[in-house]
């Protein structure tokens with residue numbers, strides 16, 4: 424513990440960016456290289472750090488076996504919403520993505536699979552027209568290729584309010600994409616990460632044939648703070664977290680990120 428005091432002083436918040444990360448749950452100071460090797464899971468308390476879409480591709484997909492598709496889509500500003508264009512530009516710079524979703528095909532344990540991922544680091548992974556369109560396109564693509572689809576979600580914002588009714592329409596569009604999967608008997612697996620909320624949870628994220636969640640992920644429609652304020656009652660411990668949702672039959676299983684790839688390979692082998 425002594426080294427921490429030397430490096431970081433009394434206040435552990437002074438952790439320099441890039442080399443060390445402080446665990447949000449147990450406060451342990453962790454070296455980023457070690458953390459990355461441990462799939463961004465705290466070795467002390469198993470807290471799952473929030474990671475981006477490309478990190479998930481690295482964890483799940485066989486090396487160099489991912490081909491990104493439909494890359495040239497960017498959000499317009501259909502309503503002329505104040506500061507929306509600036510927000511998009513800022514998010515593009517921060518996440519190095521063109522919008523909050525990426526998709527493509529890859530191999531997992533040698534099995535060809537379609538992948539769709541939302542990225543929290545682009546406007547909280549909210550679903551605007553690009554996210555919805557990309558889901559529909561990749562759903563059509565896997566139907567044509569007769570390969571399974573895995574959707575990995577990390578979306579705190581649900582539908583993107585800056586696109587108004589157009590973003591709400593994406594809920595219908597993605598559900599239509601899922602219906603296409605059902606009709607073509609294409610396996611659809613969802614991996615729900617922290618957080619998966621609102622319009623995303625109320626559409627394609629909740630419709631997996633098999634729904635897996637990461638430990639401790641917040642999964643629901645309205646957030647716990649708003650619910651608590653509305654009903655004026657204290658919510659139970661762990662409300663809307665993965666383990667709570669599993670207990671109440673909302674998801675199929677909770678899998679530690681360190682075992683995620685192995686589990687997905689097993690499921691794909693059974694389904695395909």
Ligand SMILES: [Zn+2]
Nearest residue numbers: 446449465468
């Ligand atoms: Zn920890």
